[in-house]
Amino acid sequence: MKLALLGYGKMGKTIERLAVEAGHEVVFIKDRANERGDLAEADVAIDFSTPEAAIENISRCIMDGIPIVSGTTGWLKDYDKVLNLCEERNGSFIYASNFSIGVNLFFGLNEYLAKQMSSWPMYDINIEEIHHTEKKDAPSGTAISLAEGIIKNTAKEAWQLDGQGDAVVPIHAKREEDVKGTHEITYSSEIDTISIKHEAHSRDGFAKGAILAAQWLQNKKGVFGMKDVLGIE
Numbered sequence: 001m002k003l004a005l006l007g008y009g010k011m012g013k014t015i016e017r018l019a020v021e022a023g024h025e026v027v028f029i030k031d032r033a034n035e036r037g038d039l040a041e042a043d044v045a046i047d048f049s050t051p052e053a054a055i056e057n058i059s060r061c062i063m064d065g066i067p068i069v070s071g072t073t074g075w076l077k078d079y080d081k082v083l084n085l086c087e088e089r090n091g092s093f094i095y096a097s098n099f100s101i102g103v104n105l106f107f108g109l110n111e112y113l114a115k116q117m118s119s120w121p122m123y124d125i126n127i128e129e130i131h132h133t134e135k136k137d138a139p140s141g142t143a144i145s146l147a148e149g150i151i152k153n154t155a156k157e158a159w160q161l162d163g164q165g166d167a168v169v170p171i172h173a174k175r176e177e178d179v180k181g182t183h184e185i186t187y188s189s190e191i192d193t194i195s196i197k198h199e200a201h202s203r204d205g206f207a208k209g210a211i212l213a214a215q216w217l218q219n220k221k222g223v224f225g226m227k228d229v230l231g232i233e
């Protein structure tokens, strides 16, 4: 597979290393100021850039007829624009707040637990996410997906950063040196605490998932998520 990389930071470089190791070729690289190679040669593009740059990168690929996988977080206010453009141009697009297989299994566990806990209002829900100090957005895209999974399965109505109130799922975001990505959901009562936690040990899981998604998307049209790629409910 010939890949274009939009964003060549921590994730772009990890994807390049693992893609080349797996026999793929990187034919185009773009960061903030530079472009190398030819986007038109790519079978699929992978965007891990910035919240500000993602919409332009994704739109450019859809306009140029290149299937595009995006893992950039913090740009979802523009998601409907991408949906419409993709439909108009018969494009191919996947977004996931987290491409690791482990986190996608964890999403299912989170929804299962939320459904069980919805009958027991004495438990207070909290989400905590911890990431490296260079992260630009808070809360993380993954924490937002986890909150949405809880809202879908309980009487909670919204998530809020450091929020409070009966209808709110509070998310607490911490920034610590070199943490790759930790997410923990806690249900606490006076009697006891139940928690589930996912901790990434490196960026390889995110990168491998994005490469898998790129392979899967190559000959498909439409808008998809990581559940489609992995074939999970």
Ligand SMILES: NC(=O)C1=CN([C@@H]2O[C@H](COP(=O)(O)OP(=O)(O)OC[C@H]3O[C@@H](n4cnc5c(N)ncnc54)[C@H](OP(=O)(O)O)[C@@H]3O)[C@@H](O)[C@H]2O)C=CC1
Pocket: 006, 007, 008, 009, 010, 011, 012, 030, 031, 032, 033, 048, 049, 050, 051, 053, 057, 070, 071, 072, 073, 074, 096, 097, 098, 099, 100, 134, 206
């Ligand atoms: N979905 C998932 O599984 C995961 C998502 N992420 C998300 O991916 C994104 C990137 O993360 P990470 O690699 O750690 O961040 P980095 O800050 O390490 O890299 C971001 C890159 O984007 C580049 N960039 C800036 N502007 C543009 C532009 N206009 N076009 C193309 N590239 C541009 C930066 O270039 P320069 O250095 O020149 O400024 C840099 O190379 C974040 O939103 C993060 O939350 C991260 C891990 C997993």
Ligand SMILES: O=C(O)C1=N[C@H](C(=O)O)C[C@H](O)C1
Pocket: 073, 097, 098, 131, 132, 135, 139, 140, 141, 142, 143, 180, 181, 182
């Ligand atoms: O910025 C990161 O590093 C990560 N971002 C994603 C997010 O916002 O959820 C995924 C992962 O946790 C790493």
